[in-house]
Amino acid sequence: MNSLFTPLSWSDSGLILTGVWNTIIISVVAIVVGTLLGLIVGFLRAESNKAVNILFGSVLDVLRSVPLIIQLILFSTFVGAMGNPLAPFVAGSIVLSLYTMAFMSEVFRSGFESVSPSMQTAARSLGMTKWQTIYHVRLPIGLRAVFPSWLGVSLSVIKDSALVSVIGYMELLRTSEQLISRTQQPLEILIGVGIFYFIISYPLSHYGRYVERKMAI
Amino acid sequence: MDYEFHWNVVFQNMPQLLNGAFVTLHVSVLAMLLGVVIAILLAIAKMNSTRFFSQVATVWVEIARNTPALFQIYMAYFGLGAFGIHLSPYVAVLSALVFINAGYLTETFRGGFQSIPSTQYSASKSLGMTSIQTYRYIILPQMLRRIYHPMTNQFVWSILMSSLGILVGMSELSGTTQRLQSLSFRTLEFFIVAAVMYFVITKLVLFGSSLLARRLFKGEI
Numbered sequence: 001m002n003s004l005f006t007p008l009s010w011s012d013s014g015l016i017l018t019g020v021w022n023t024i025i026i027s028v029v030a031i032v033v034g035t036l037l038g039l040i041v042g043f044l045r046a047e048s049n050k051a052v053n054i055l056f057g058s059v060l061d062v063l064r065s066v067p068l069i070i071q072l073i074l075f076s077t078f079v080g081a082m083g084n085p086l087a088p089f090v091a092g093s094i095v096l097s098l099y100t101m102a103f104m105s106e107v108f109r110s111g112f113e114s115v116s117p118s119m120q121t122a123a124r125s126l127g128m129t130k131w132q133t134i135y136h137v138r139l140p141i142g143l144r145a146v147f148p149s150w151l152g153v154s155l156s157v158i159k160d161s162a163l164v165s166v167i168g169y170m171e172l173l174r175t176s177e178q179l180i181s182r183t184q185q186p187l188e189i190l191i192g193v194g195i196f197y198f199i200i201s202y203p204l205s206h207y208g209r210y211v212e213r214k215m216a217i
Numbered sequence: 218m219d220y221e222f223h224w225n226v227v228f229q230n231m232p233q234l235l236n237g238a239f240v241t242l243h244v245s246v247l248a249m250l251l252g253v254v255i256a257i258l259l260a261i262a263k264m265n266s267t268r269f270f271s272q273v274a275t276v277w278v279e280i281a282r283n284t285p286a287l288f289q290i291y292m293a294y295f296g297l298g299a300f301g302i303h304l305s306p307y308v309a310v311l312s313a314l315v316f317i318n319a320g321y322l323t324e325t326f327r328g329g330f331q332s333i334p335s336t337q338y339s340a341s342k343s344l345g346m347t348s349i350q351t352y353r354y355i356i357l358p359q360m361l362r363r364i365y366h367p368m369t370n371q372f373v374w375s376i377l378m379s380s381l382g383i384l385v386g387m388s389e390l391s392g393t394t395q396r397l398q399s400l401s402f403r404t405l406e407f408f409i410v411a412a413v414m415y416f417v418i419t420k421l422v423l424f425g426s427s428l429l430a431r432r433l434f435k436g437e438i
Contacts, residue, residue: 066412066416069383077404081220162285163287166383194280197288198280198283
């Protein structure tokens with residue numbers, strides 16, 4: 001019998017696994033690139049004077065105040081209109097990484113600023129060079145202080161990676177959407193997707209809160 | 218660069234875009250108000266000693282915090298169909314945003330409530346205040362100060378996330394933009410204008426919130 005809709009079967013697991021893999025890979029790329037860029041920008045912002053700060057700040061502000069979905073559509077349309085369209089993965093990674101960077105730079109900036117200047121003076125008076133002060137004093141202390149916030153931003157990036165589906169990237173939510181339109185079994189599929197995100201996010205967010213509590217005392 | 222910008226069609230459709238922006242504001246304000254009410258109830262439930270209430274609140278909070286917003290919207294729009302509940306795009310997005318707002322704000326409210334040391338209750342009791350007076354003059358003003366910024370952030374977040382309505386065919390700012398650009402094929406122009414409008418909306422909200430904060434807290438936050 002030929003029906004328009006076919007029920008969910010085991011042969012769909014390949015498609016779902018591709019979606020899971022794609023979600024993981026784009027999240028990892030965005031978190032790694034966003035963290036590295038955010039570290040640099042955050043450090044520059046903590047170091048630089050007011051004028052540079054306002055300039056940096058306003059660019060980052062735009063990234064934070066425009067919905068991610070609009071940024072994704074704008075960027076992929078823009079590179080398309082310029083005549084060299086990018087693959088959804090590349091365009092998605094670029095936008096998601098920059099978006100992550102905007103949040104990470106604030107996190108790291110507050111981390112660097114939490115290291116008191118007297119500690120830097122002390123390090124310098126011990127004969128450390130400027131780079132040694134940064135590497136041995138400011139980085140370790142500043143980074144440790146912001147670890148829970150870093151984890152929070154990373155988790156929200158994993159969740160926001162679902163939005164990359166809008167430019168055609170086959171991540172988990174988009175594969176499930178395709179399965180839904182074929183099988184007409186939205187509830188089962190969506191609950192499965194929800195459980196996947198939950199399993200990743202829940203333990204990590206608890207770990208973050210645990211670290212935060214431990215550091216607060 | 219061989220792309221020619223045509224802004225005319227965007228300006229002709231400005232009334233529709235502004236209308237979309239109004240729907241965006243509308244849905245996020247409503248989501249915030251309902252979210253706050255539910256979050257207060259959930260925060261009370263979470264601190265309740267009855268296991269059932271606190272567990273319901275915990276499950277709500279954890280699901281809302283640990284799954285993507287887009288998932289919630291799909292769940293409301295497609296998932297509930299399995300139970301014979303068919304929501305319009307507006308209601309689906311609204312309920313998803315309310316669900317998430319309530320989840321995040323519950324923790325904010327609980328944190329704000331627990332941040333006030335219990336000695337303050339005893340102190341105001343010893344001054345002869347009734348418990349309504351204690352809350353009105355001692356507890357709530359301090360609590361409001363602590364939850365004001367997280368609440369503002371949550372509101373801005375809902376404005377930005379309401380843009381997901383584009384994926385279920387809601388006619389808020391991005392949905393309207395999507396529809397108009399598909400009629401005219403001026404994708405870039407329309408989405409640039411939409412981005413500017415979102416930026417302006419969030420900036421205005423943040424500005425208004427800081428003005429209100431200055432009035433409410435007289436500068437001491």
